[in-house]
Structure formats: C-alpha cells, structure tokens
Amino acid sequence: MKVVLLAGGVGGARFTRGLRDLGRAEDLGLDLTVVVNTGDDLWLDALRVCPDLDTVMYTLGGVIGEQGWGRADESSRVTAELHAYGLGWDWFTLGDLDLGTHLARTELLRSGLPLSAVTARLCERWRPGATLLPMSDDEVETWVEVEADGDVTTIHFEEWWVRHRAALPARRFVQRGVAGARPAPGVLEAVAEADLVLLPPSNPVVSIGTILGVPGIRDAVRGAAAPVVGVSPIIGGAPVRGMADACLTAIGVETAARTVAEHYGARSAGGMLDGWLVDDTDAADVHAIREAGIEARALPLLMSDQAATAAIARAALDLGRELAASRTRR
Secondary structure (H helix, E strand, O other): OEEEEEEOOHHHHHHHHHHHHHHHHOOOOOEEEEEEOOOOOEEEOOEEEOHHHHHHHHHHHOOEOOOOOOEOOOOOHHHHHHHHOOOOOOOOOOOHHHHHHHHHHHHHHHOOOOHHHHHHHHHHHHOOOOEEEEOEOOOOEEEEEEEEOOEEEEEEHHHHHHHOOOOOOEEEEEEEOOOOOOEOOOHHHHHHHOOEEEEOOOOOOOOHHHHHHOOOHHHHHHOOOOOEEEEOOEEOOEEOOOOHHHHHHHOOOOOOHHHHHHHHOEHHHOOOEOEEEEOHHHHHHHHHHHHOOOEEEEOOOOOOOHHHHHHHHHHHHHHHHHHHHHHHHO
C-alpha cells in the first residue's frame, strides 16, 4: 500500500513514525513517502538549515532530541563560540551534532546537488524506513508580517516562532519564492500513484499550507485517485503542540477541529479532504463535518505513547480503506 504524507515538523514526524512502526509490526506492506515542508528553511551562519526535514529524518532515524527537535545527547559549544563572536541568533541554538548535518547539507548543495538529492544522501545514514522528499528543490522561506511598537515589519518565521513564541500578532504570512517554486522530483508522481494521501497533525497554515502553496501540489492532491484523509492538529479548541492557533487567527480561521476541516475543504466541493479524524472531545462536530462533505470519525488523538499513536495511524488507514471501498462500489 503506497501512502503519501504531507508533513511539517514534530506532529508530522511522530505520526509518520507511528504509522511506519504499525506497518512493520503488523506486516502491512506500507510504502511511505513523506513530502516535507521546507518553508521554515533558512540560511544561518552560512549554512542551509532545514528544520522540518531534519525533524522528520531524526525522528524516523531514532536520534531525535527529547524536546522533539534537534539531536539526542546534544551539546552546543560551537554555537556558543559563534555567539561570542556576535554571530548567529543568541535565541536560536544549533547543537554540535546538528551542525554536522547542516555542514554536510551545505557542502552537498554547493557541489551542485539539488535539495532532494541531498536529502536522499543524508537519509542513507539514518535509514528512516520512508522516502523523504522536500516539497521543492527551490528555496522557499516563510516570513511573517508583524506590528510591534506601532511599526510594521517582516521577520523570518523562525524568529516569530522561536524568539517571540508567536506572541507578536501576525498580520499575514509571506511565502518568499513559493510562486516560482516547482515540486521536487517525485512529489507529483508519488501523489498520483498513492493508494492513500494523509495530512498528519501538522500546522495547517505554515506547514501543510506551505506545501500546498507550491504550484502543482494542491491540484495533484485534489486530483488524486487515492482518498485524502487528515488528522486534526486541534483538540478541544487548542493546538496539540506549538502555536497553530496564532497562525489560524492570522488567516481568519477559528481554532477548532471543525473549522480546520472546513479550511481544507471537501474534495467533493473543490477542497482537499475526503476524511477527517477528530478527537473524542470534538465528537459533537462530526455531524457538521459530514454535512460539509467530509467523512469524519472521533477517537483519542493525543499521541501520548507508541500505542496511542499506532491507534491513530490505524484509524487513518481504516478510514482511507473505507473511503476507497465506497468509491469502488459507486
């Protein structure tokens, strides 16, 4: 079974790990391709840093840090030295082991390899059990227009997210380079050949939304022969992790499982979704989501441990199979 996931960082990585492990434990024959957001990427200290790609790679490779990003058993001596020279961002620490990845990526990029080929090269070491594809080989960066002390300015997404913890109200998100970007090799083909397309519990605005902003990807998902099933990143009116509520507020979407489903829209009405999983606390929204043309199921969605994550992954697979079977019967 070929499964394509559109993923951001921590939530997408953890869900993918749970799905991969479920497939291995039950011998489901899952062939996973993860299309990863690169809108958070940036140049820092002369290195190309790809936060979401690295989070997915490290998580699937078993070396993710306890905080959900960076490497386990990390130190930060090099970053401390750079800060002592007045370089870098003093609120943004790259660990020494993590810097090794950024150095390798930058050297390979400067040798002429595209990001997709570089990612494949890096994954040879970690053997993630899935094919990781950047959404595009072209540089796309998310910037945030904010108002501070009466002035309007634009800052990189990582500064807004990490330094300010999204506390500065965002006026809008600016996706630099996205209009001219092309899907990375293999992205459109993977979606076209998929048996199931999944939207894990990643940020719907600046993670999955950025992937869908690359010309051609949204149309590919809308036109996919496979069912498209999403997992809500919102439980009981609050993000599972991070500050997705601040992102949703910036685009005028209420922070709720139902409104995020409506934001993606039903494929039957030109949107993205055939199915949507919500948490038990949002079970009252199932009827409204179905009325909007999206089949919905309610179950516990907190990825608290391996068993809980496996149950969510299984529910997504089951819903996808049900939707595929219903298409066949028509």
